[in-house]
Amino acid sequence: MTTQLIVLNGGSSSGKSGIARCLQAILPDPWLTLGVDTLVDALPVSMQSAEGGIEFAADGSVNVGAQFMALEAAWLAGVAAMARAGARIIHDDVFLGGAASQQRVKDALDGLDVLWVGVRCDAAVAAGRELARGDRVRGMAELQAEVVHDGVTYDLEVDTTNAESLACARTIAARIG
Amino acid sequence: MTTQLIVLNGGSSSGKSGIARCLQAILPDPWLTLGVDTLVDALPVSMQSAEGGIEFAADGSVNVGAQFMALEAAWLAGVAAMARAGARIIHDDVFLGGAASQQRVKDALDGLDVLWVGVRCDAAVAAGRELARGDRVRGMAELQAEVVHDGVTYDLEVDTTNAESLACARTIAARIG
């Protein structure tokens, strides 16, 4: 069986993007990396900080509104269609709603062969990396570190607290069909 | 009838992205902007400058290989599915193959209500804007200015040579159903 999608779920600054780029570098086939950041970048600028859209509050909390949810559902339908049309996709996500978020993604990807990967990172370490990046609202990493895994089930989990992105990618790559 | 997709086709530095952002700002509904740049960013880094992938040569020419074409086809299938699922999408593209490129996009978007927009810009002016941006390979603007419109048919055309992005966006918005 052939893995069609890799879903990486983890909090902000847990290291998902780095793992995705390493996966793209070491996997023999070309994989596309898409994720919630791609969707946010595609939104009207006004929706990137608004009621109804997605709001990154000063305390690090993220609030999503009804319009964002509707667009995200359409987006996921599109990602599923890309995979059905033969593209292999790394989907980089932040399950702010834990199990409920996973269920929505699961429904959208129904019938596809998905590898579900949890990307964990100790909250304090992720907060330090958020500081080192300097391009994210402070507080997101800590607020999201645990909650995004709440009730979520995985095929495998990696932890970037003490492991490099490349090592995590190799662990994941070994599970790709 | 409701416009589901706006396809903006034009050469590099013709002003498509600026028009897309203005459209997002002035249209009452939220529209997603996706385009060939989004796809290129989603590729493995190695495919962004490689045989098989997409290669931006030093003289400004762009060469796309078989793997890129296959991924682009899957990508377009996904964009179509997003639109069918209710997202309104601005698709920002560069028809390097002119009419043949348009046919591929047309096939992918079959059954959807699409507004086809040509974004023209005088080659010398586009070359000057490429210089002013400083983030694109020099020569692309001039090489692409005419060829991307070769045999392509539009619902309307705008020309950024002497018109601001916002004015072009208003012209397009007036045609949205």
Next chain:
Amino acid sequence: MTTQLIVLNGGSSSGKSGIARCLQAILPDPWLTLGVDTLVDALPVSMQSAEGGIEFAADGSVNVGAQFMALEAAWLAGVAAMARAGARIIHDDVFLGGAASQQRVKDALDGLDVLWVGVRCDAAVAAGRELARGDRVRGMAELQAEVVHDGVTYDLEVDTTNAESLACARTIAARIG
């Protein structure tokens, strides 16, 4: 006499950066482009949105505090020293305080051969370009368009309302000693 510095002063989205890149491309010697954006990027992230530092308010106004002013004075002393050491420099600035801002820069650059250039752009056009860029707080362009030129004296002025960056750069380049 040899021009050692070109100071470009204009409001946000008036086109200074594009002109600077065109100048760098057409002038025979290598010129460095530095400006207030370089300084802001060099600040601690916390000072980029804080009392004491520089604050970009939601309405487009920009407030600078005492710590920012002190660092800016040191920064300008450094830019002057670079020019005295032989680097040719394009200094891209926004004189929020009009004539008083120019005086501070003038004092810092004392003894150097400076070409003072005003970069004008109609406020409504600049506001449209701000929308098209999508990466600046809305409102800055309009608020700054006139006030930054208040009482400021120039060697020459260019107006990007109806002229391309490259054409403006050529006008400026013709005045470089």
Next chain:
Amino acid sequence: MTTQLIVLNGGSSSGKSGIARCLQAILPDPWLTLGVDTLVDALPVSMQSAEGGIEFAADGSVNVGAQFMALEAAWLAGVAAMARAGARIIHDDVFLGGAASQQRVKDALDGLDVLWVGVRCDAAVAAGRELARGDRVRGMAELQAEVVHDGVTYDLEVDTTNAESLACARTIAARIG
């Protein structure tokens, strides 16, 4: 005695920028971060890949020409002047010439109170991080990992192979006068 400059020297992808941002976040005074990347961004685009300027070759090697060296000397004179004028500065550098590079910087910063910090990272680990970043030419990290420290003397050294940026920053901060 008051530390006026912190010089961070290390190879590409060794973690200098992350440490610099953490230092800016934890130090009580505002510090500016400037470095060789700031200078490269200030260059004409044409010099960023050219003979005479600075060339990032496909194999990861970096070649600097006479024009770059002259501009770098003027740049360093400016950084020294900023520090003398009261700005506290983190200078982030890559001593491609080892001890000879350090001597040039030392001469430029003569009379200032400088804390010299070596930022080490195991070559293989740095190469993995380069892959995870995806925005640097592959090979730079490995080629630079050792050579930039050749004959260089430090006040202290940190090693990011097994330590987070924030922990390294705390070690450095403890030495700031």
